[in-house]
Amino acid sequence: MPTAAICESCLATERRSGLEGDELLRPMLPVLLPWLVTRRWFTHESGCLQDLRPITDAVTAHPGGAVLVHALLAAQHTSGASRRYQLLLGVRRRLTAALSGAVIGRITGGRWHDWWLYEATEDPELMSLLVERGRTGRGRPPHLTLTAPDAVPAGLQPRLLDAEQSNTSVVYGNRLMLKLFRQPQPGNNPEVEVLSALTEAGSTHTPRLLGRLHAGDFVLGVLQEYLPADGSGWELGVRQAADSLRGREDTCGLGGFSADAQALGGSVARMHRLLADAFPRRVLTPTQVVRCADELTLRLQQAAKEVPALQPYAARIVGIYDDFTRAASQGRGLEGQRIHGDLHLGQVLRTQTGWKVIDFEGEPGRPGAAQGRPQPVLRDVAGMLRSFEYAAAQALGAVLAEEGEDGAGAARLSPGRLRRIRQARAWAQRGRHAFMAGYAAAGPVDPYCHPAVLRAFEADKAVYEVLYEARHRPDWMPIPLAAVERLARGR
Ligand SMILES: Nc1ncnc2c1ncn2[C@@H]1O[C@H](COP(=O)(O)OP(=O)(O)O)[C@@H](O)[C@H]1O
């Protein structure tokens, strides 16, 4: 990820806005801008970050002496690029020790001269205020509209969720979770749409929707049931893959990750059935199949332009997409329906009552309209299968490091290293077959009956992942690149 630059002259640029918040915001900018570019959810653009302008804002004072500045802001860069960010800022004259890690800086000038500015999602008083305003319906927008008021009692203790995520979530009393979208888009929000439909359908595979936080045309957050979990599929998968490599996996009968993978396949399949009932579906016409293949090809071409390492495999991957077009146009055709859109092991939680699927926003950067379009369920199946390979690769790296096989000579294929690589592949294969068997038993289609379609979506996901890793985690790029190579070679 490129390091963002902020030019001092930019900070001094005169800012215009008719909104009250801008007057309040201006004295914060010298500390706010340098802080903003270091957030995980900030997208680095070319040119330096120049300005923040309020689109919507609300300022609420807490009786305890803290102030919540809740704003949707347009961040402008010198290149002309602009993005929207939701910020929840706390302002206090004095900071408690508990908030020292949340500090953004000290405000110079304006109404709060010399007060502390900090990240409000870490302040339980302010986060209680946010939900309390929703319960009572008082205050200016953003409004929290509750869809299940009985499920939102007063007095739940808030805490910031400690998770690797693109947004920010606050958990209330281990019962509710408010996910605050950091880069909200105008119009329908896929997560609200899907959770609303599935909640109405009585889904037990997804968290219940309890409300939404909104201002004007923007959905700023989603209030949902908090699901206490044994862990995410990713944590569990990596742990079990590593155990398997260390010879500790229970491989008898249905033990180990295979049992989990099979149950997971069943849960995803049942979720797909509910989505099929709740949203429109259609059999893709030959023209739509061709359009779908064209989209896959375009995605590949764009990715290969940005990541030249993909180029040697491009022609063969296009061949996989041609096979897809032929296969999907035969027989009864391919059905499209609402799907998850970015399904992987990090999007599923194992709870006492089975696997739950979360985060229906789709792939980051994919337009909302594309996310809502009916698509073959095998796209989700392919996403999860890719994830088994990721978990195996992550575990392999950890075990090789323990065995001292990750050092300077790592490129050399020693017998020990080769054995580990084979074991990791075998683990991913077992997970794959168990997941597909679980899915086939409960789902709308049997993935084994559509190898060409599945292969095309696996290739597309791997290409997407290469681009994602190149942009966000270059060290991880070898994982999806190995899959592209394998698929291109027809293995
Ligand atoms: N309903 C929920 N109950 C419990 N934990 C959740 C719930 N939704 C998400 N989480 C936790 O939060 C993490 C991030 O959630 P996610 O929806 O993927 O956020 P983001 O879209 O910001 O990346 C998940 O990996 C999971 O640990």
Ligand SMILES: O=P(O)(O)O[C@H]1O[C@H](CO)[C@@H](O[C@H]2O[C@H](CO)[C@@H](O)[C@H](O)[C@H]2O)[C@H](O)[C@H]1O
């Ligand atoms: O969770 P997000 O919706 O933000 O999804 C994006 O980031 C994921 C990584 O956090 C990325 O997933 C890839 O890495 C995972 C391991 O960290 C792995 O389980 C997935 O299979 C792999 O695709 C996802 O692709 C991206 O959209």
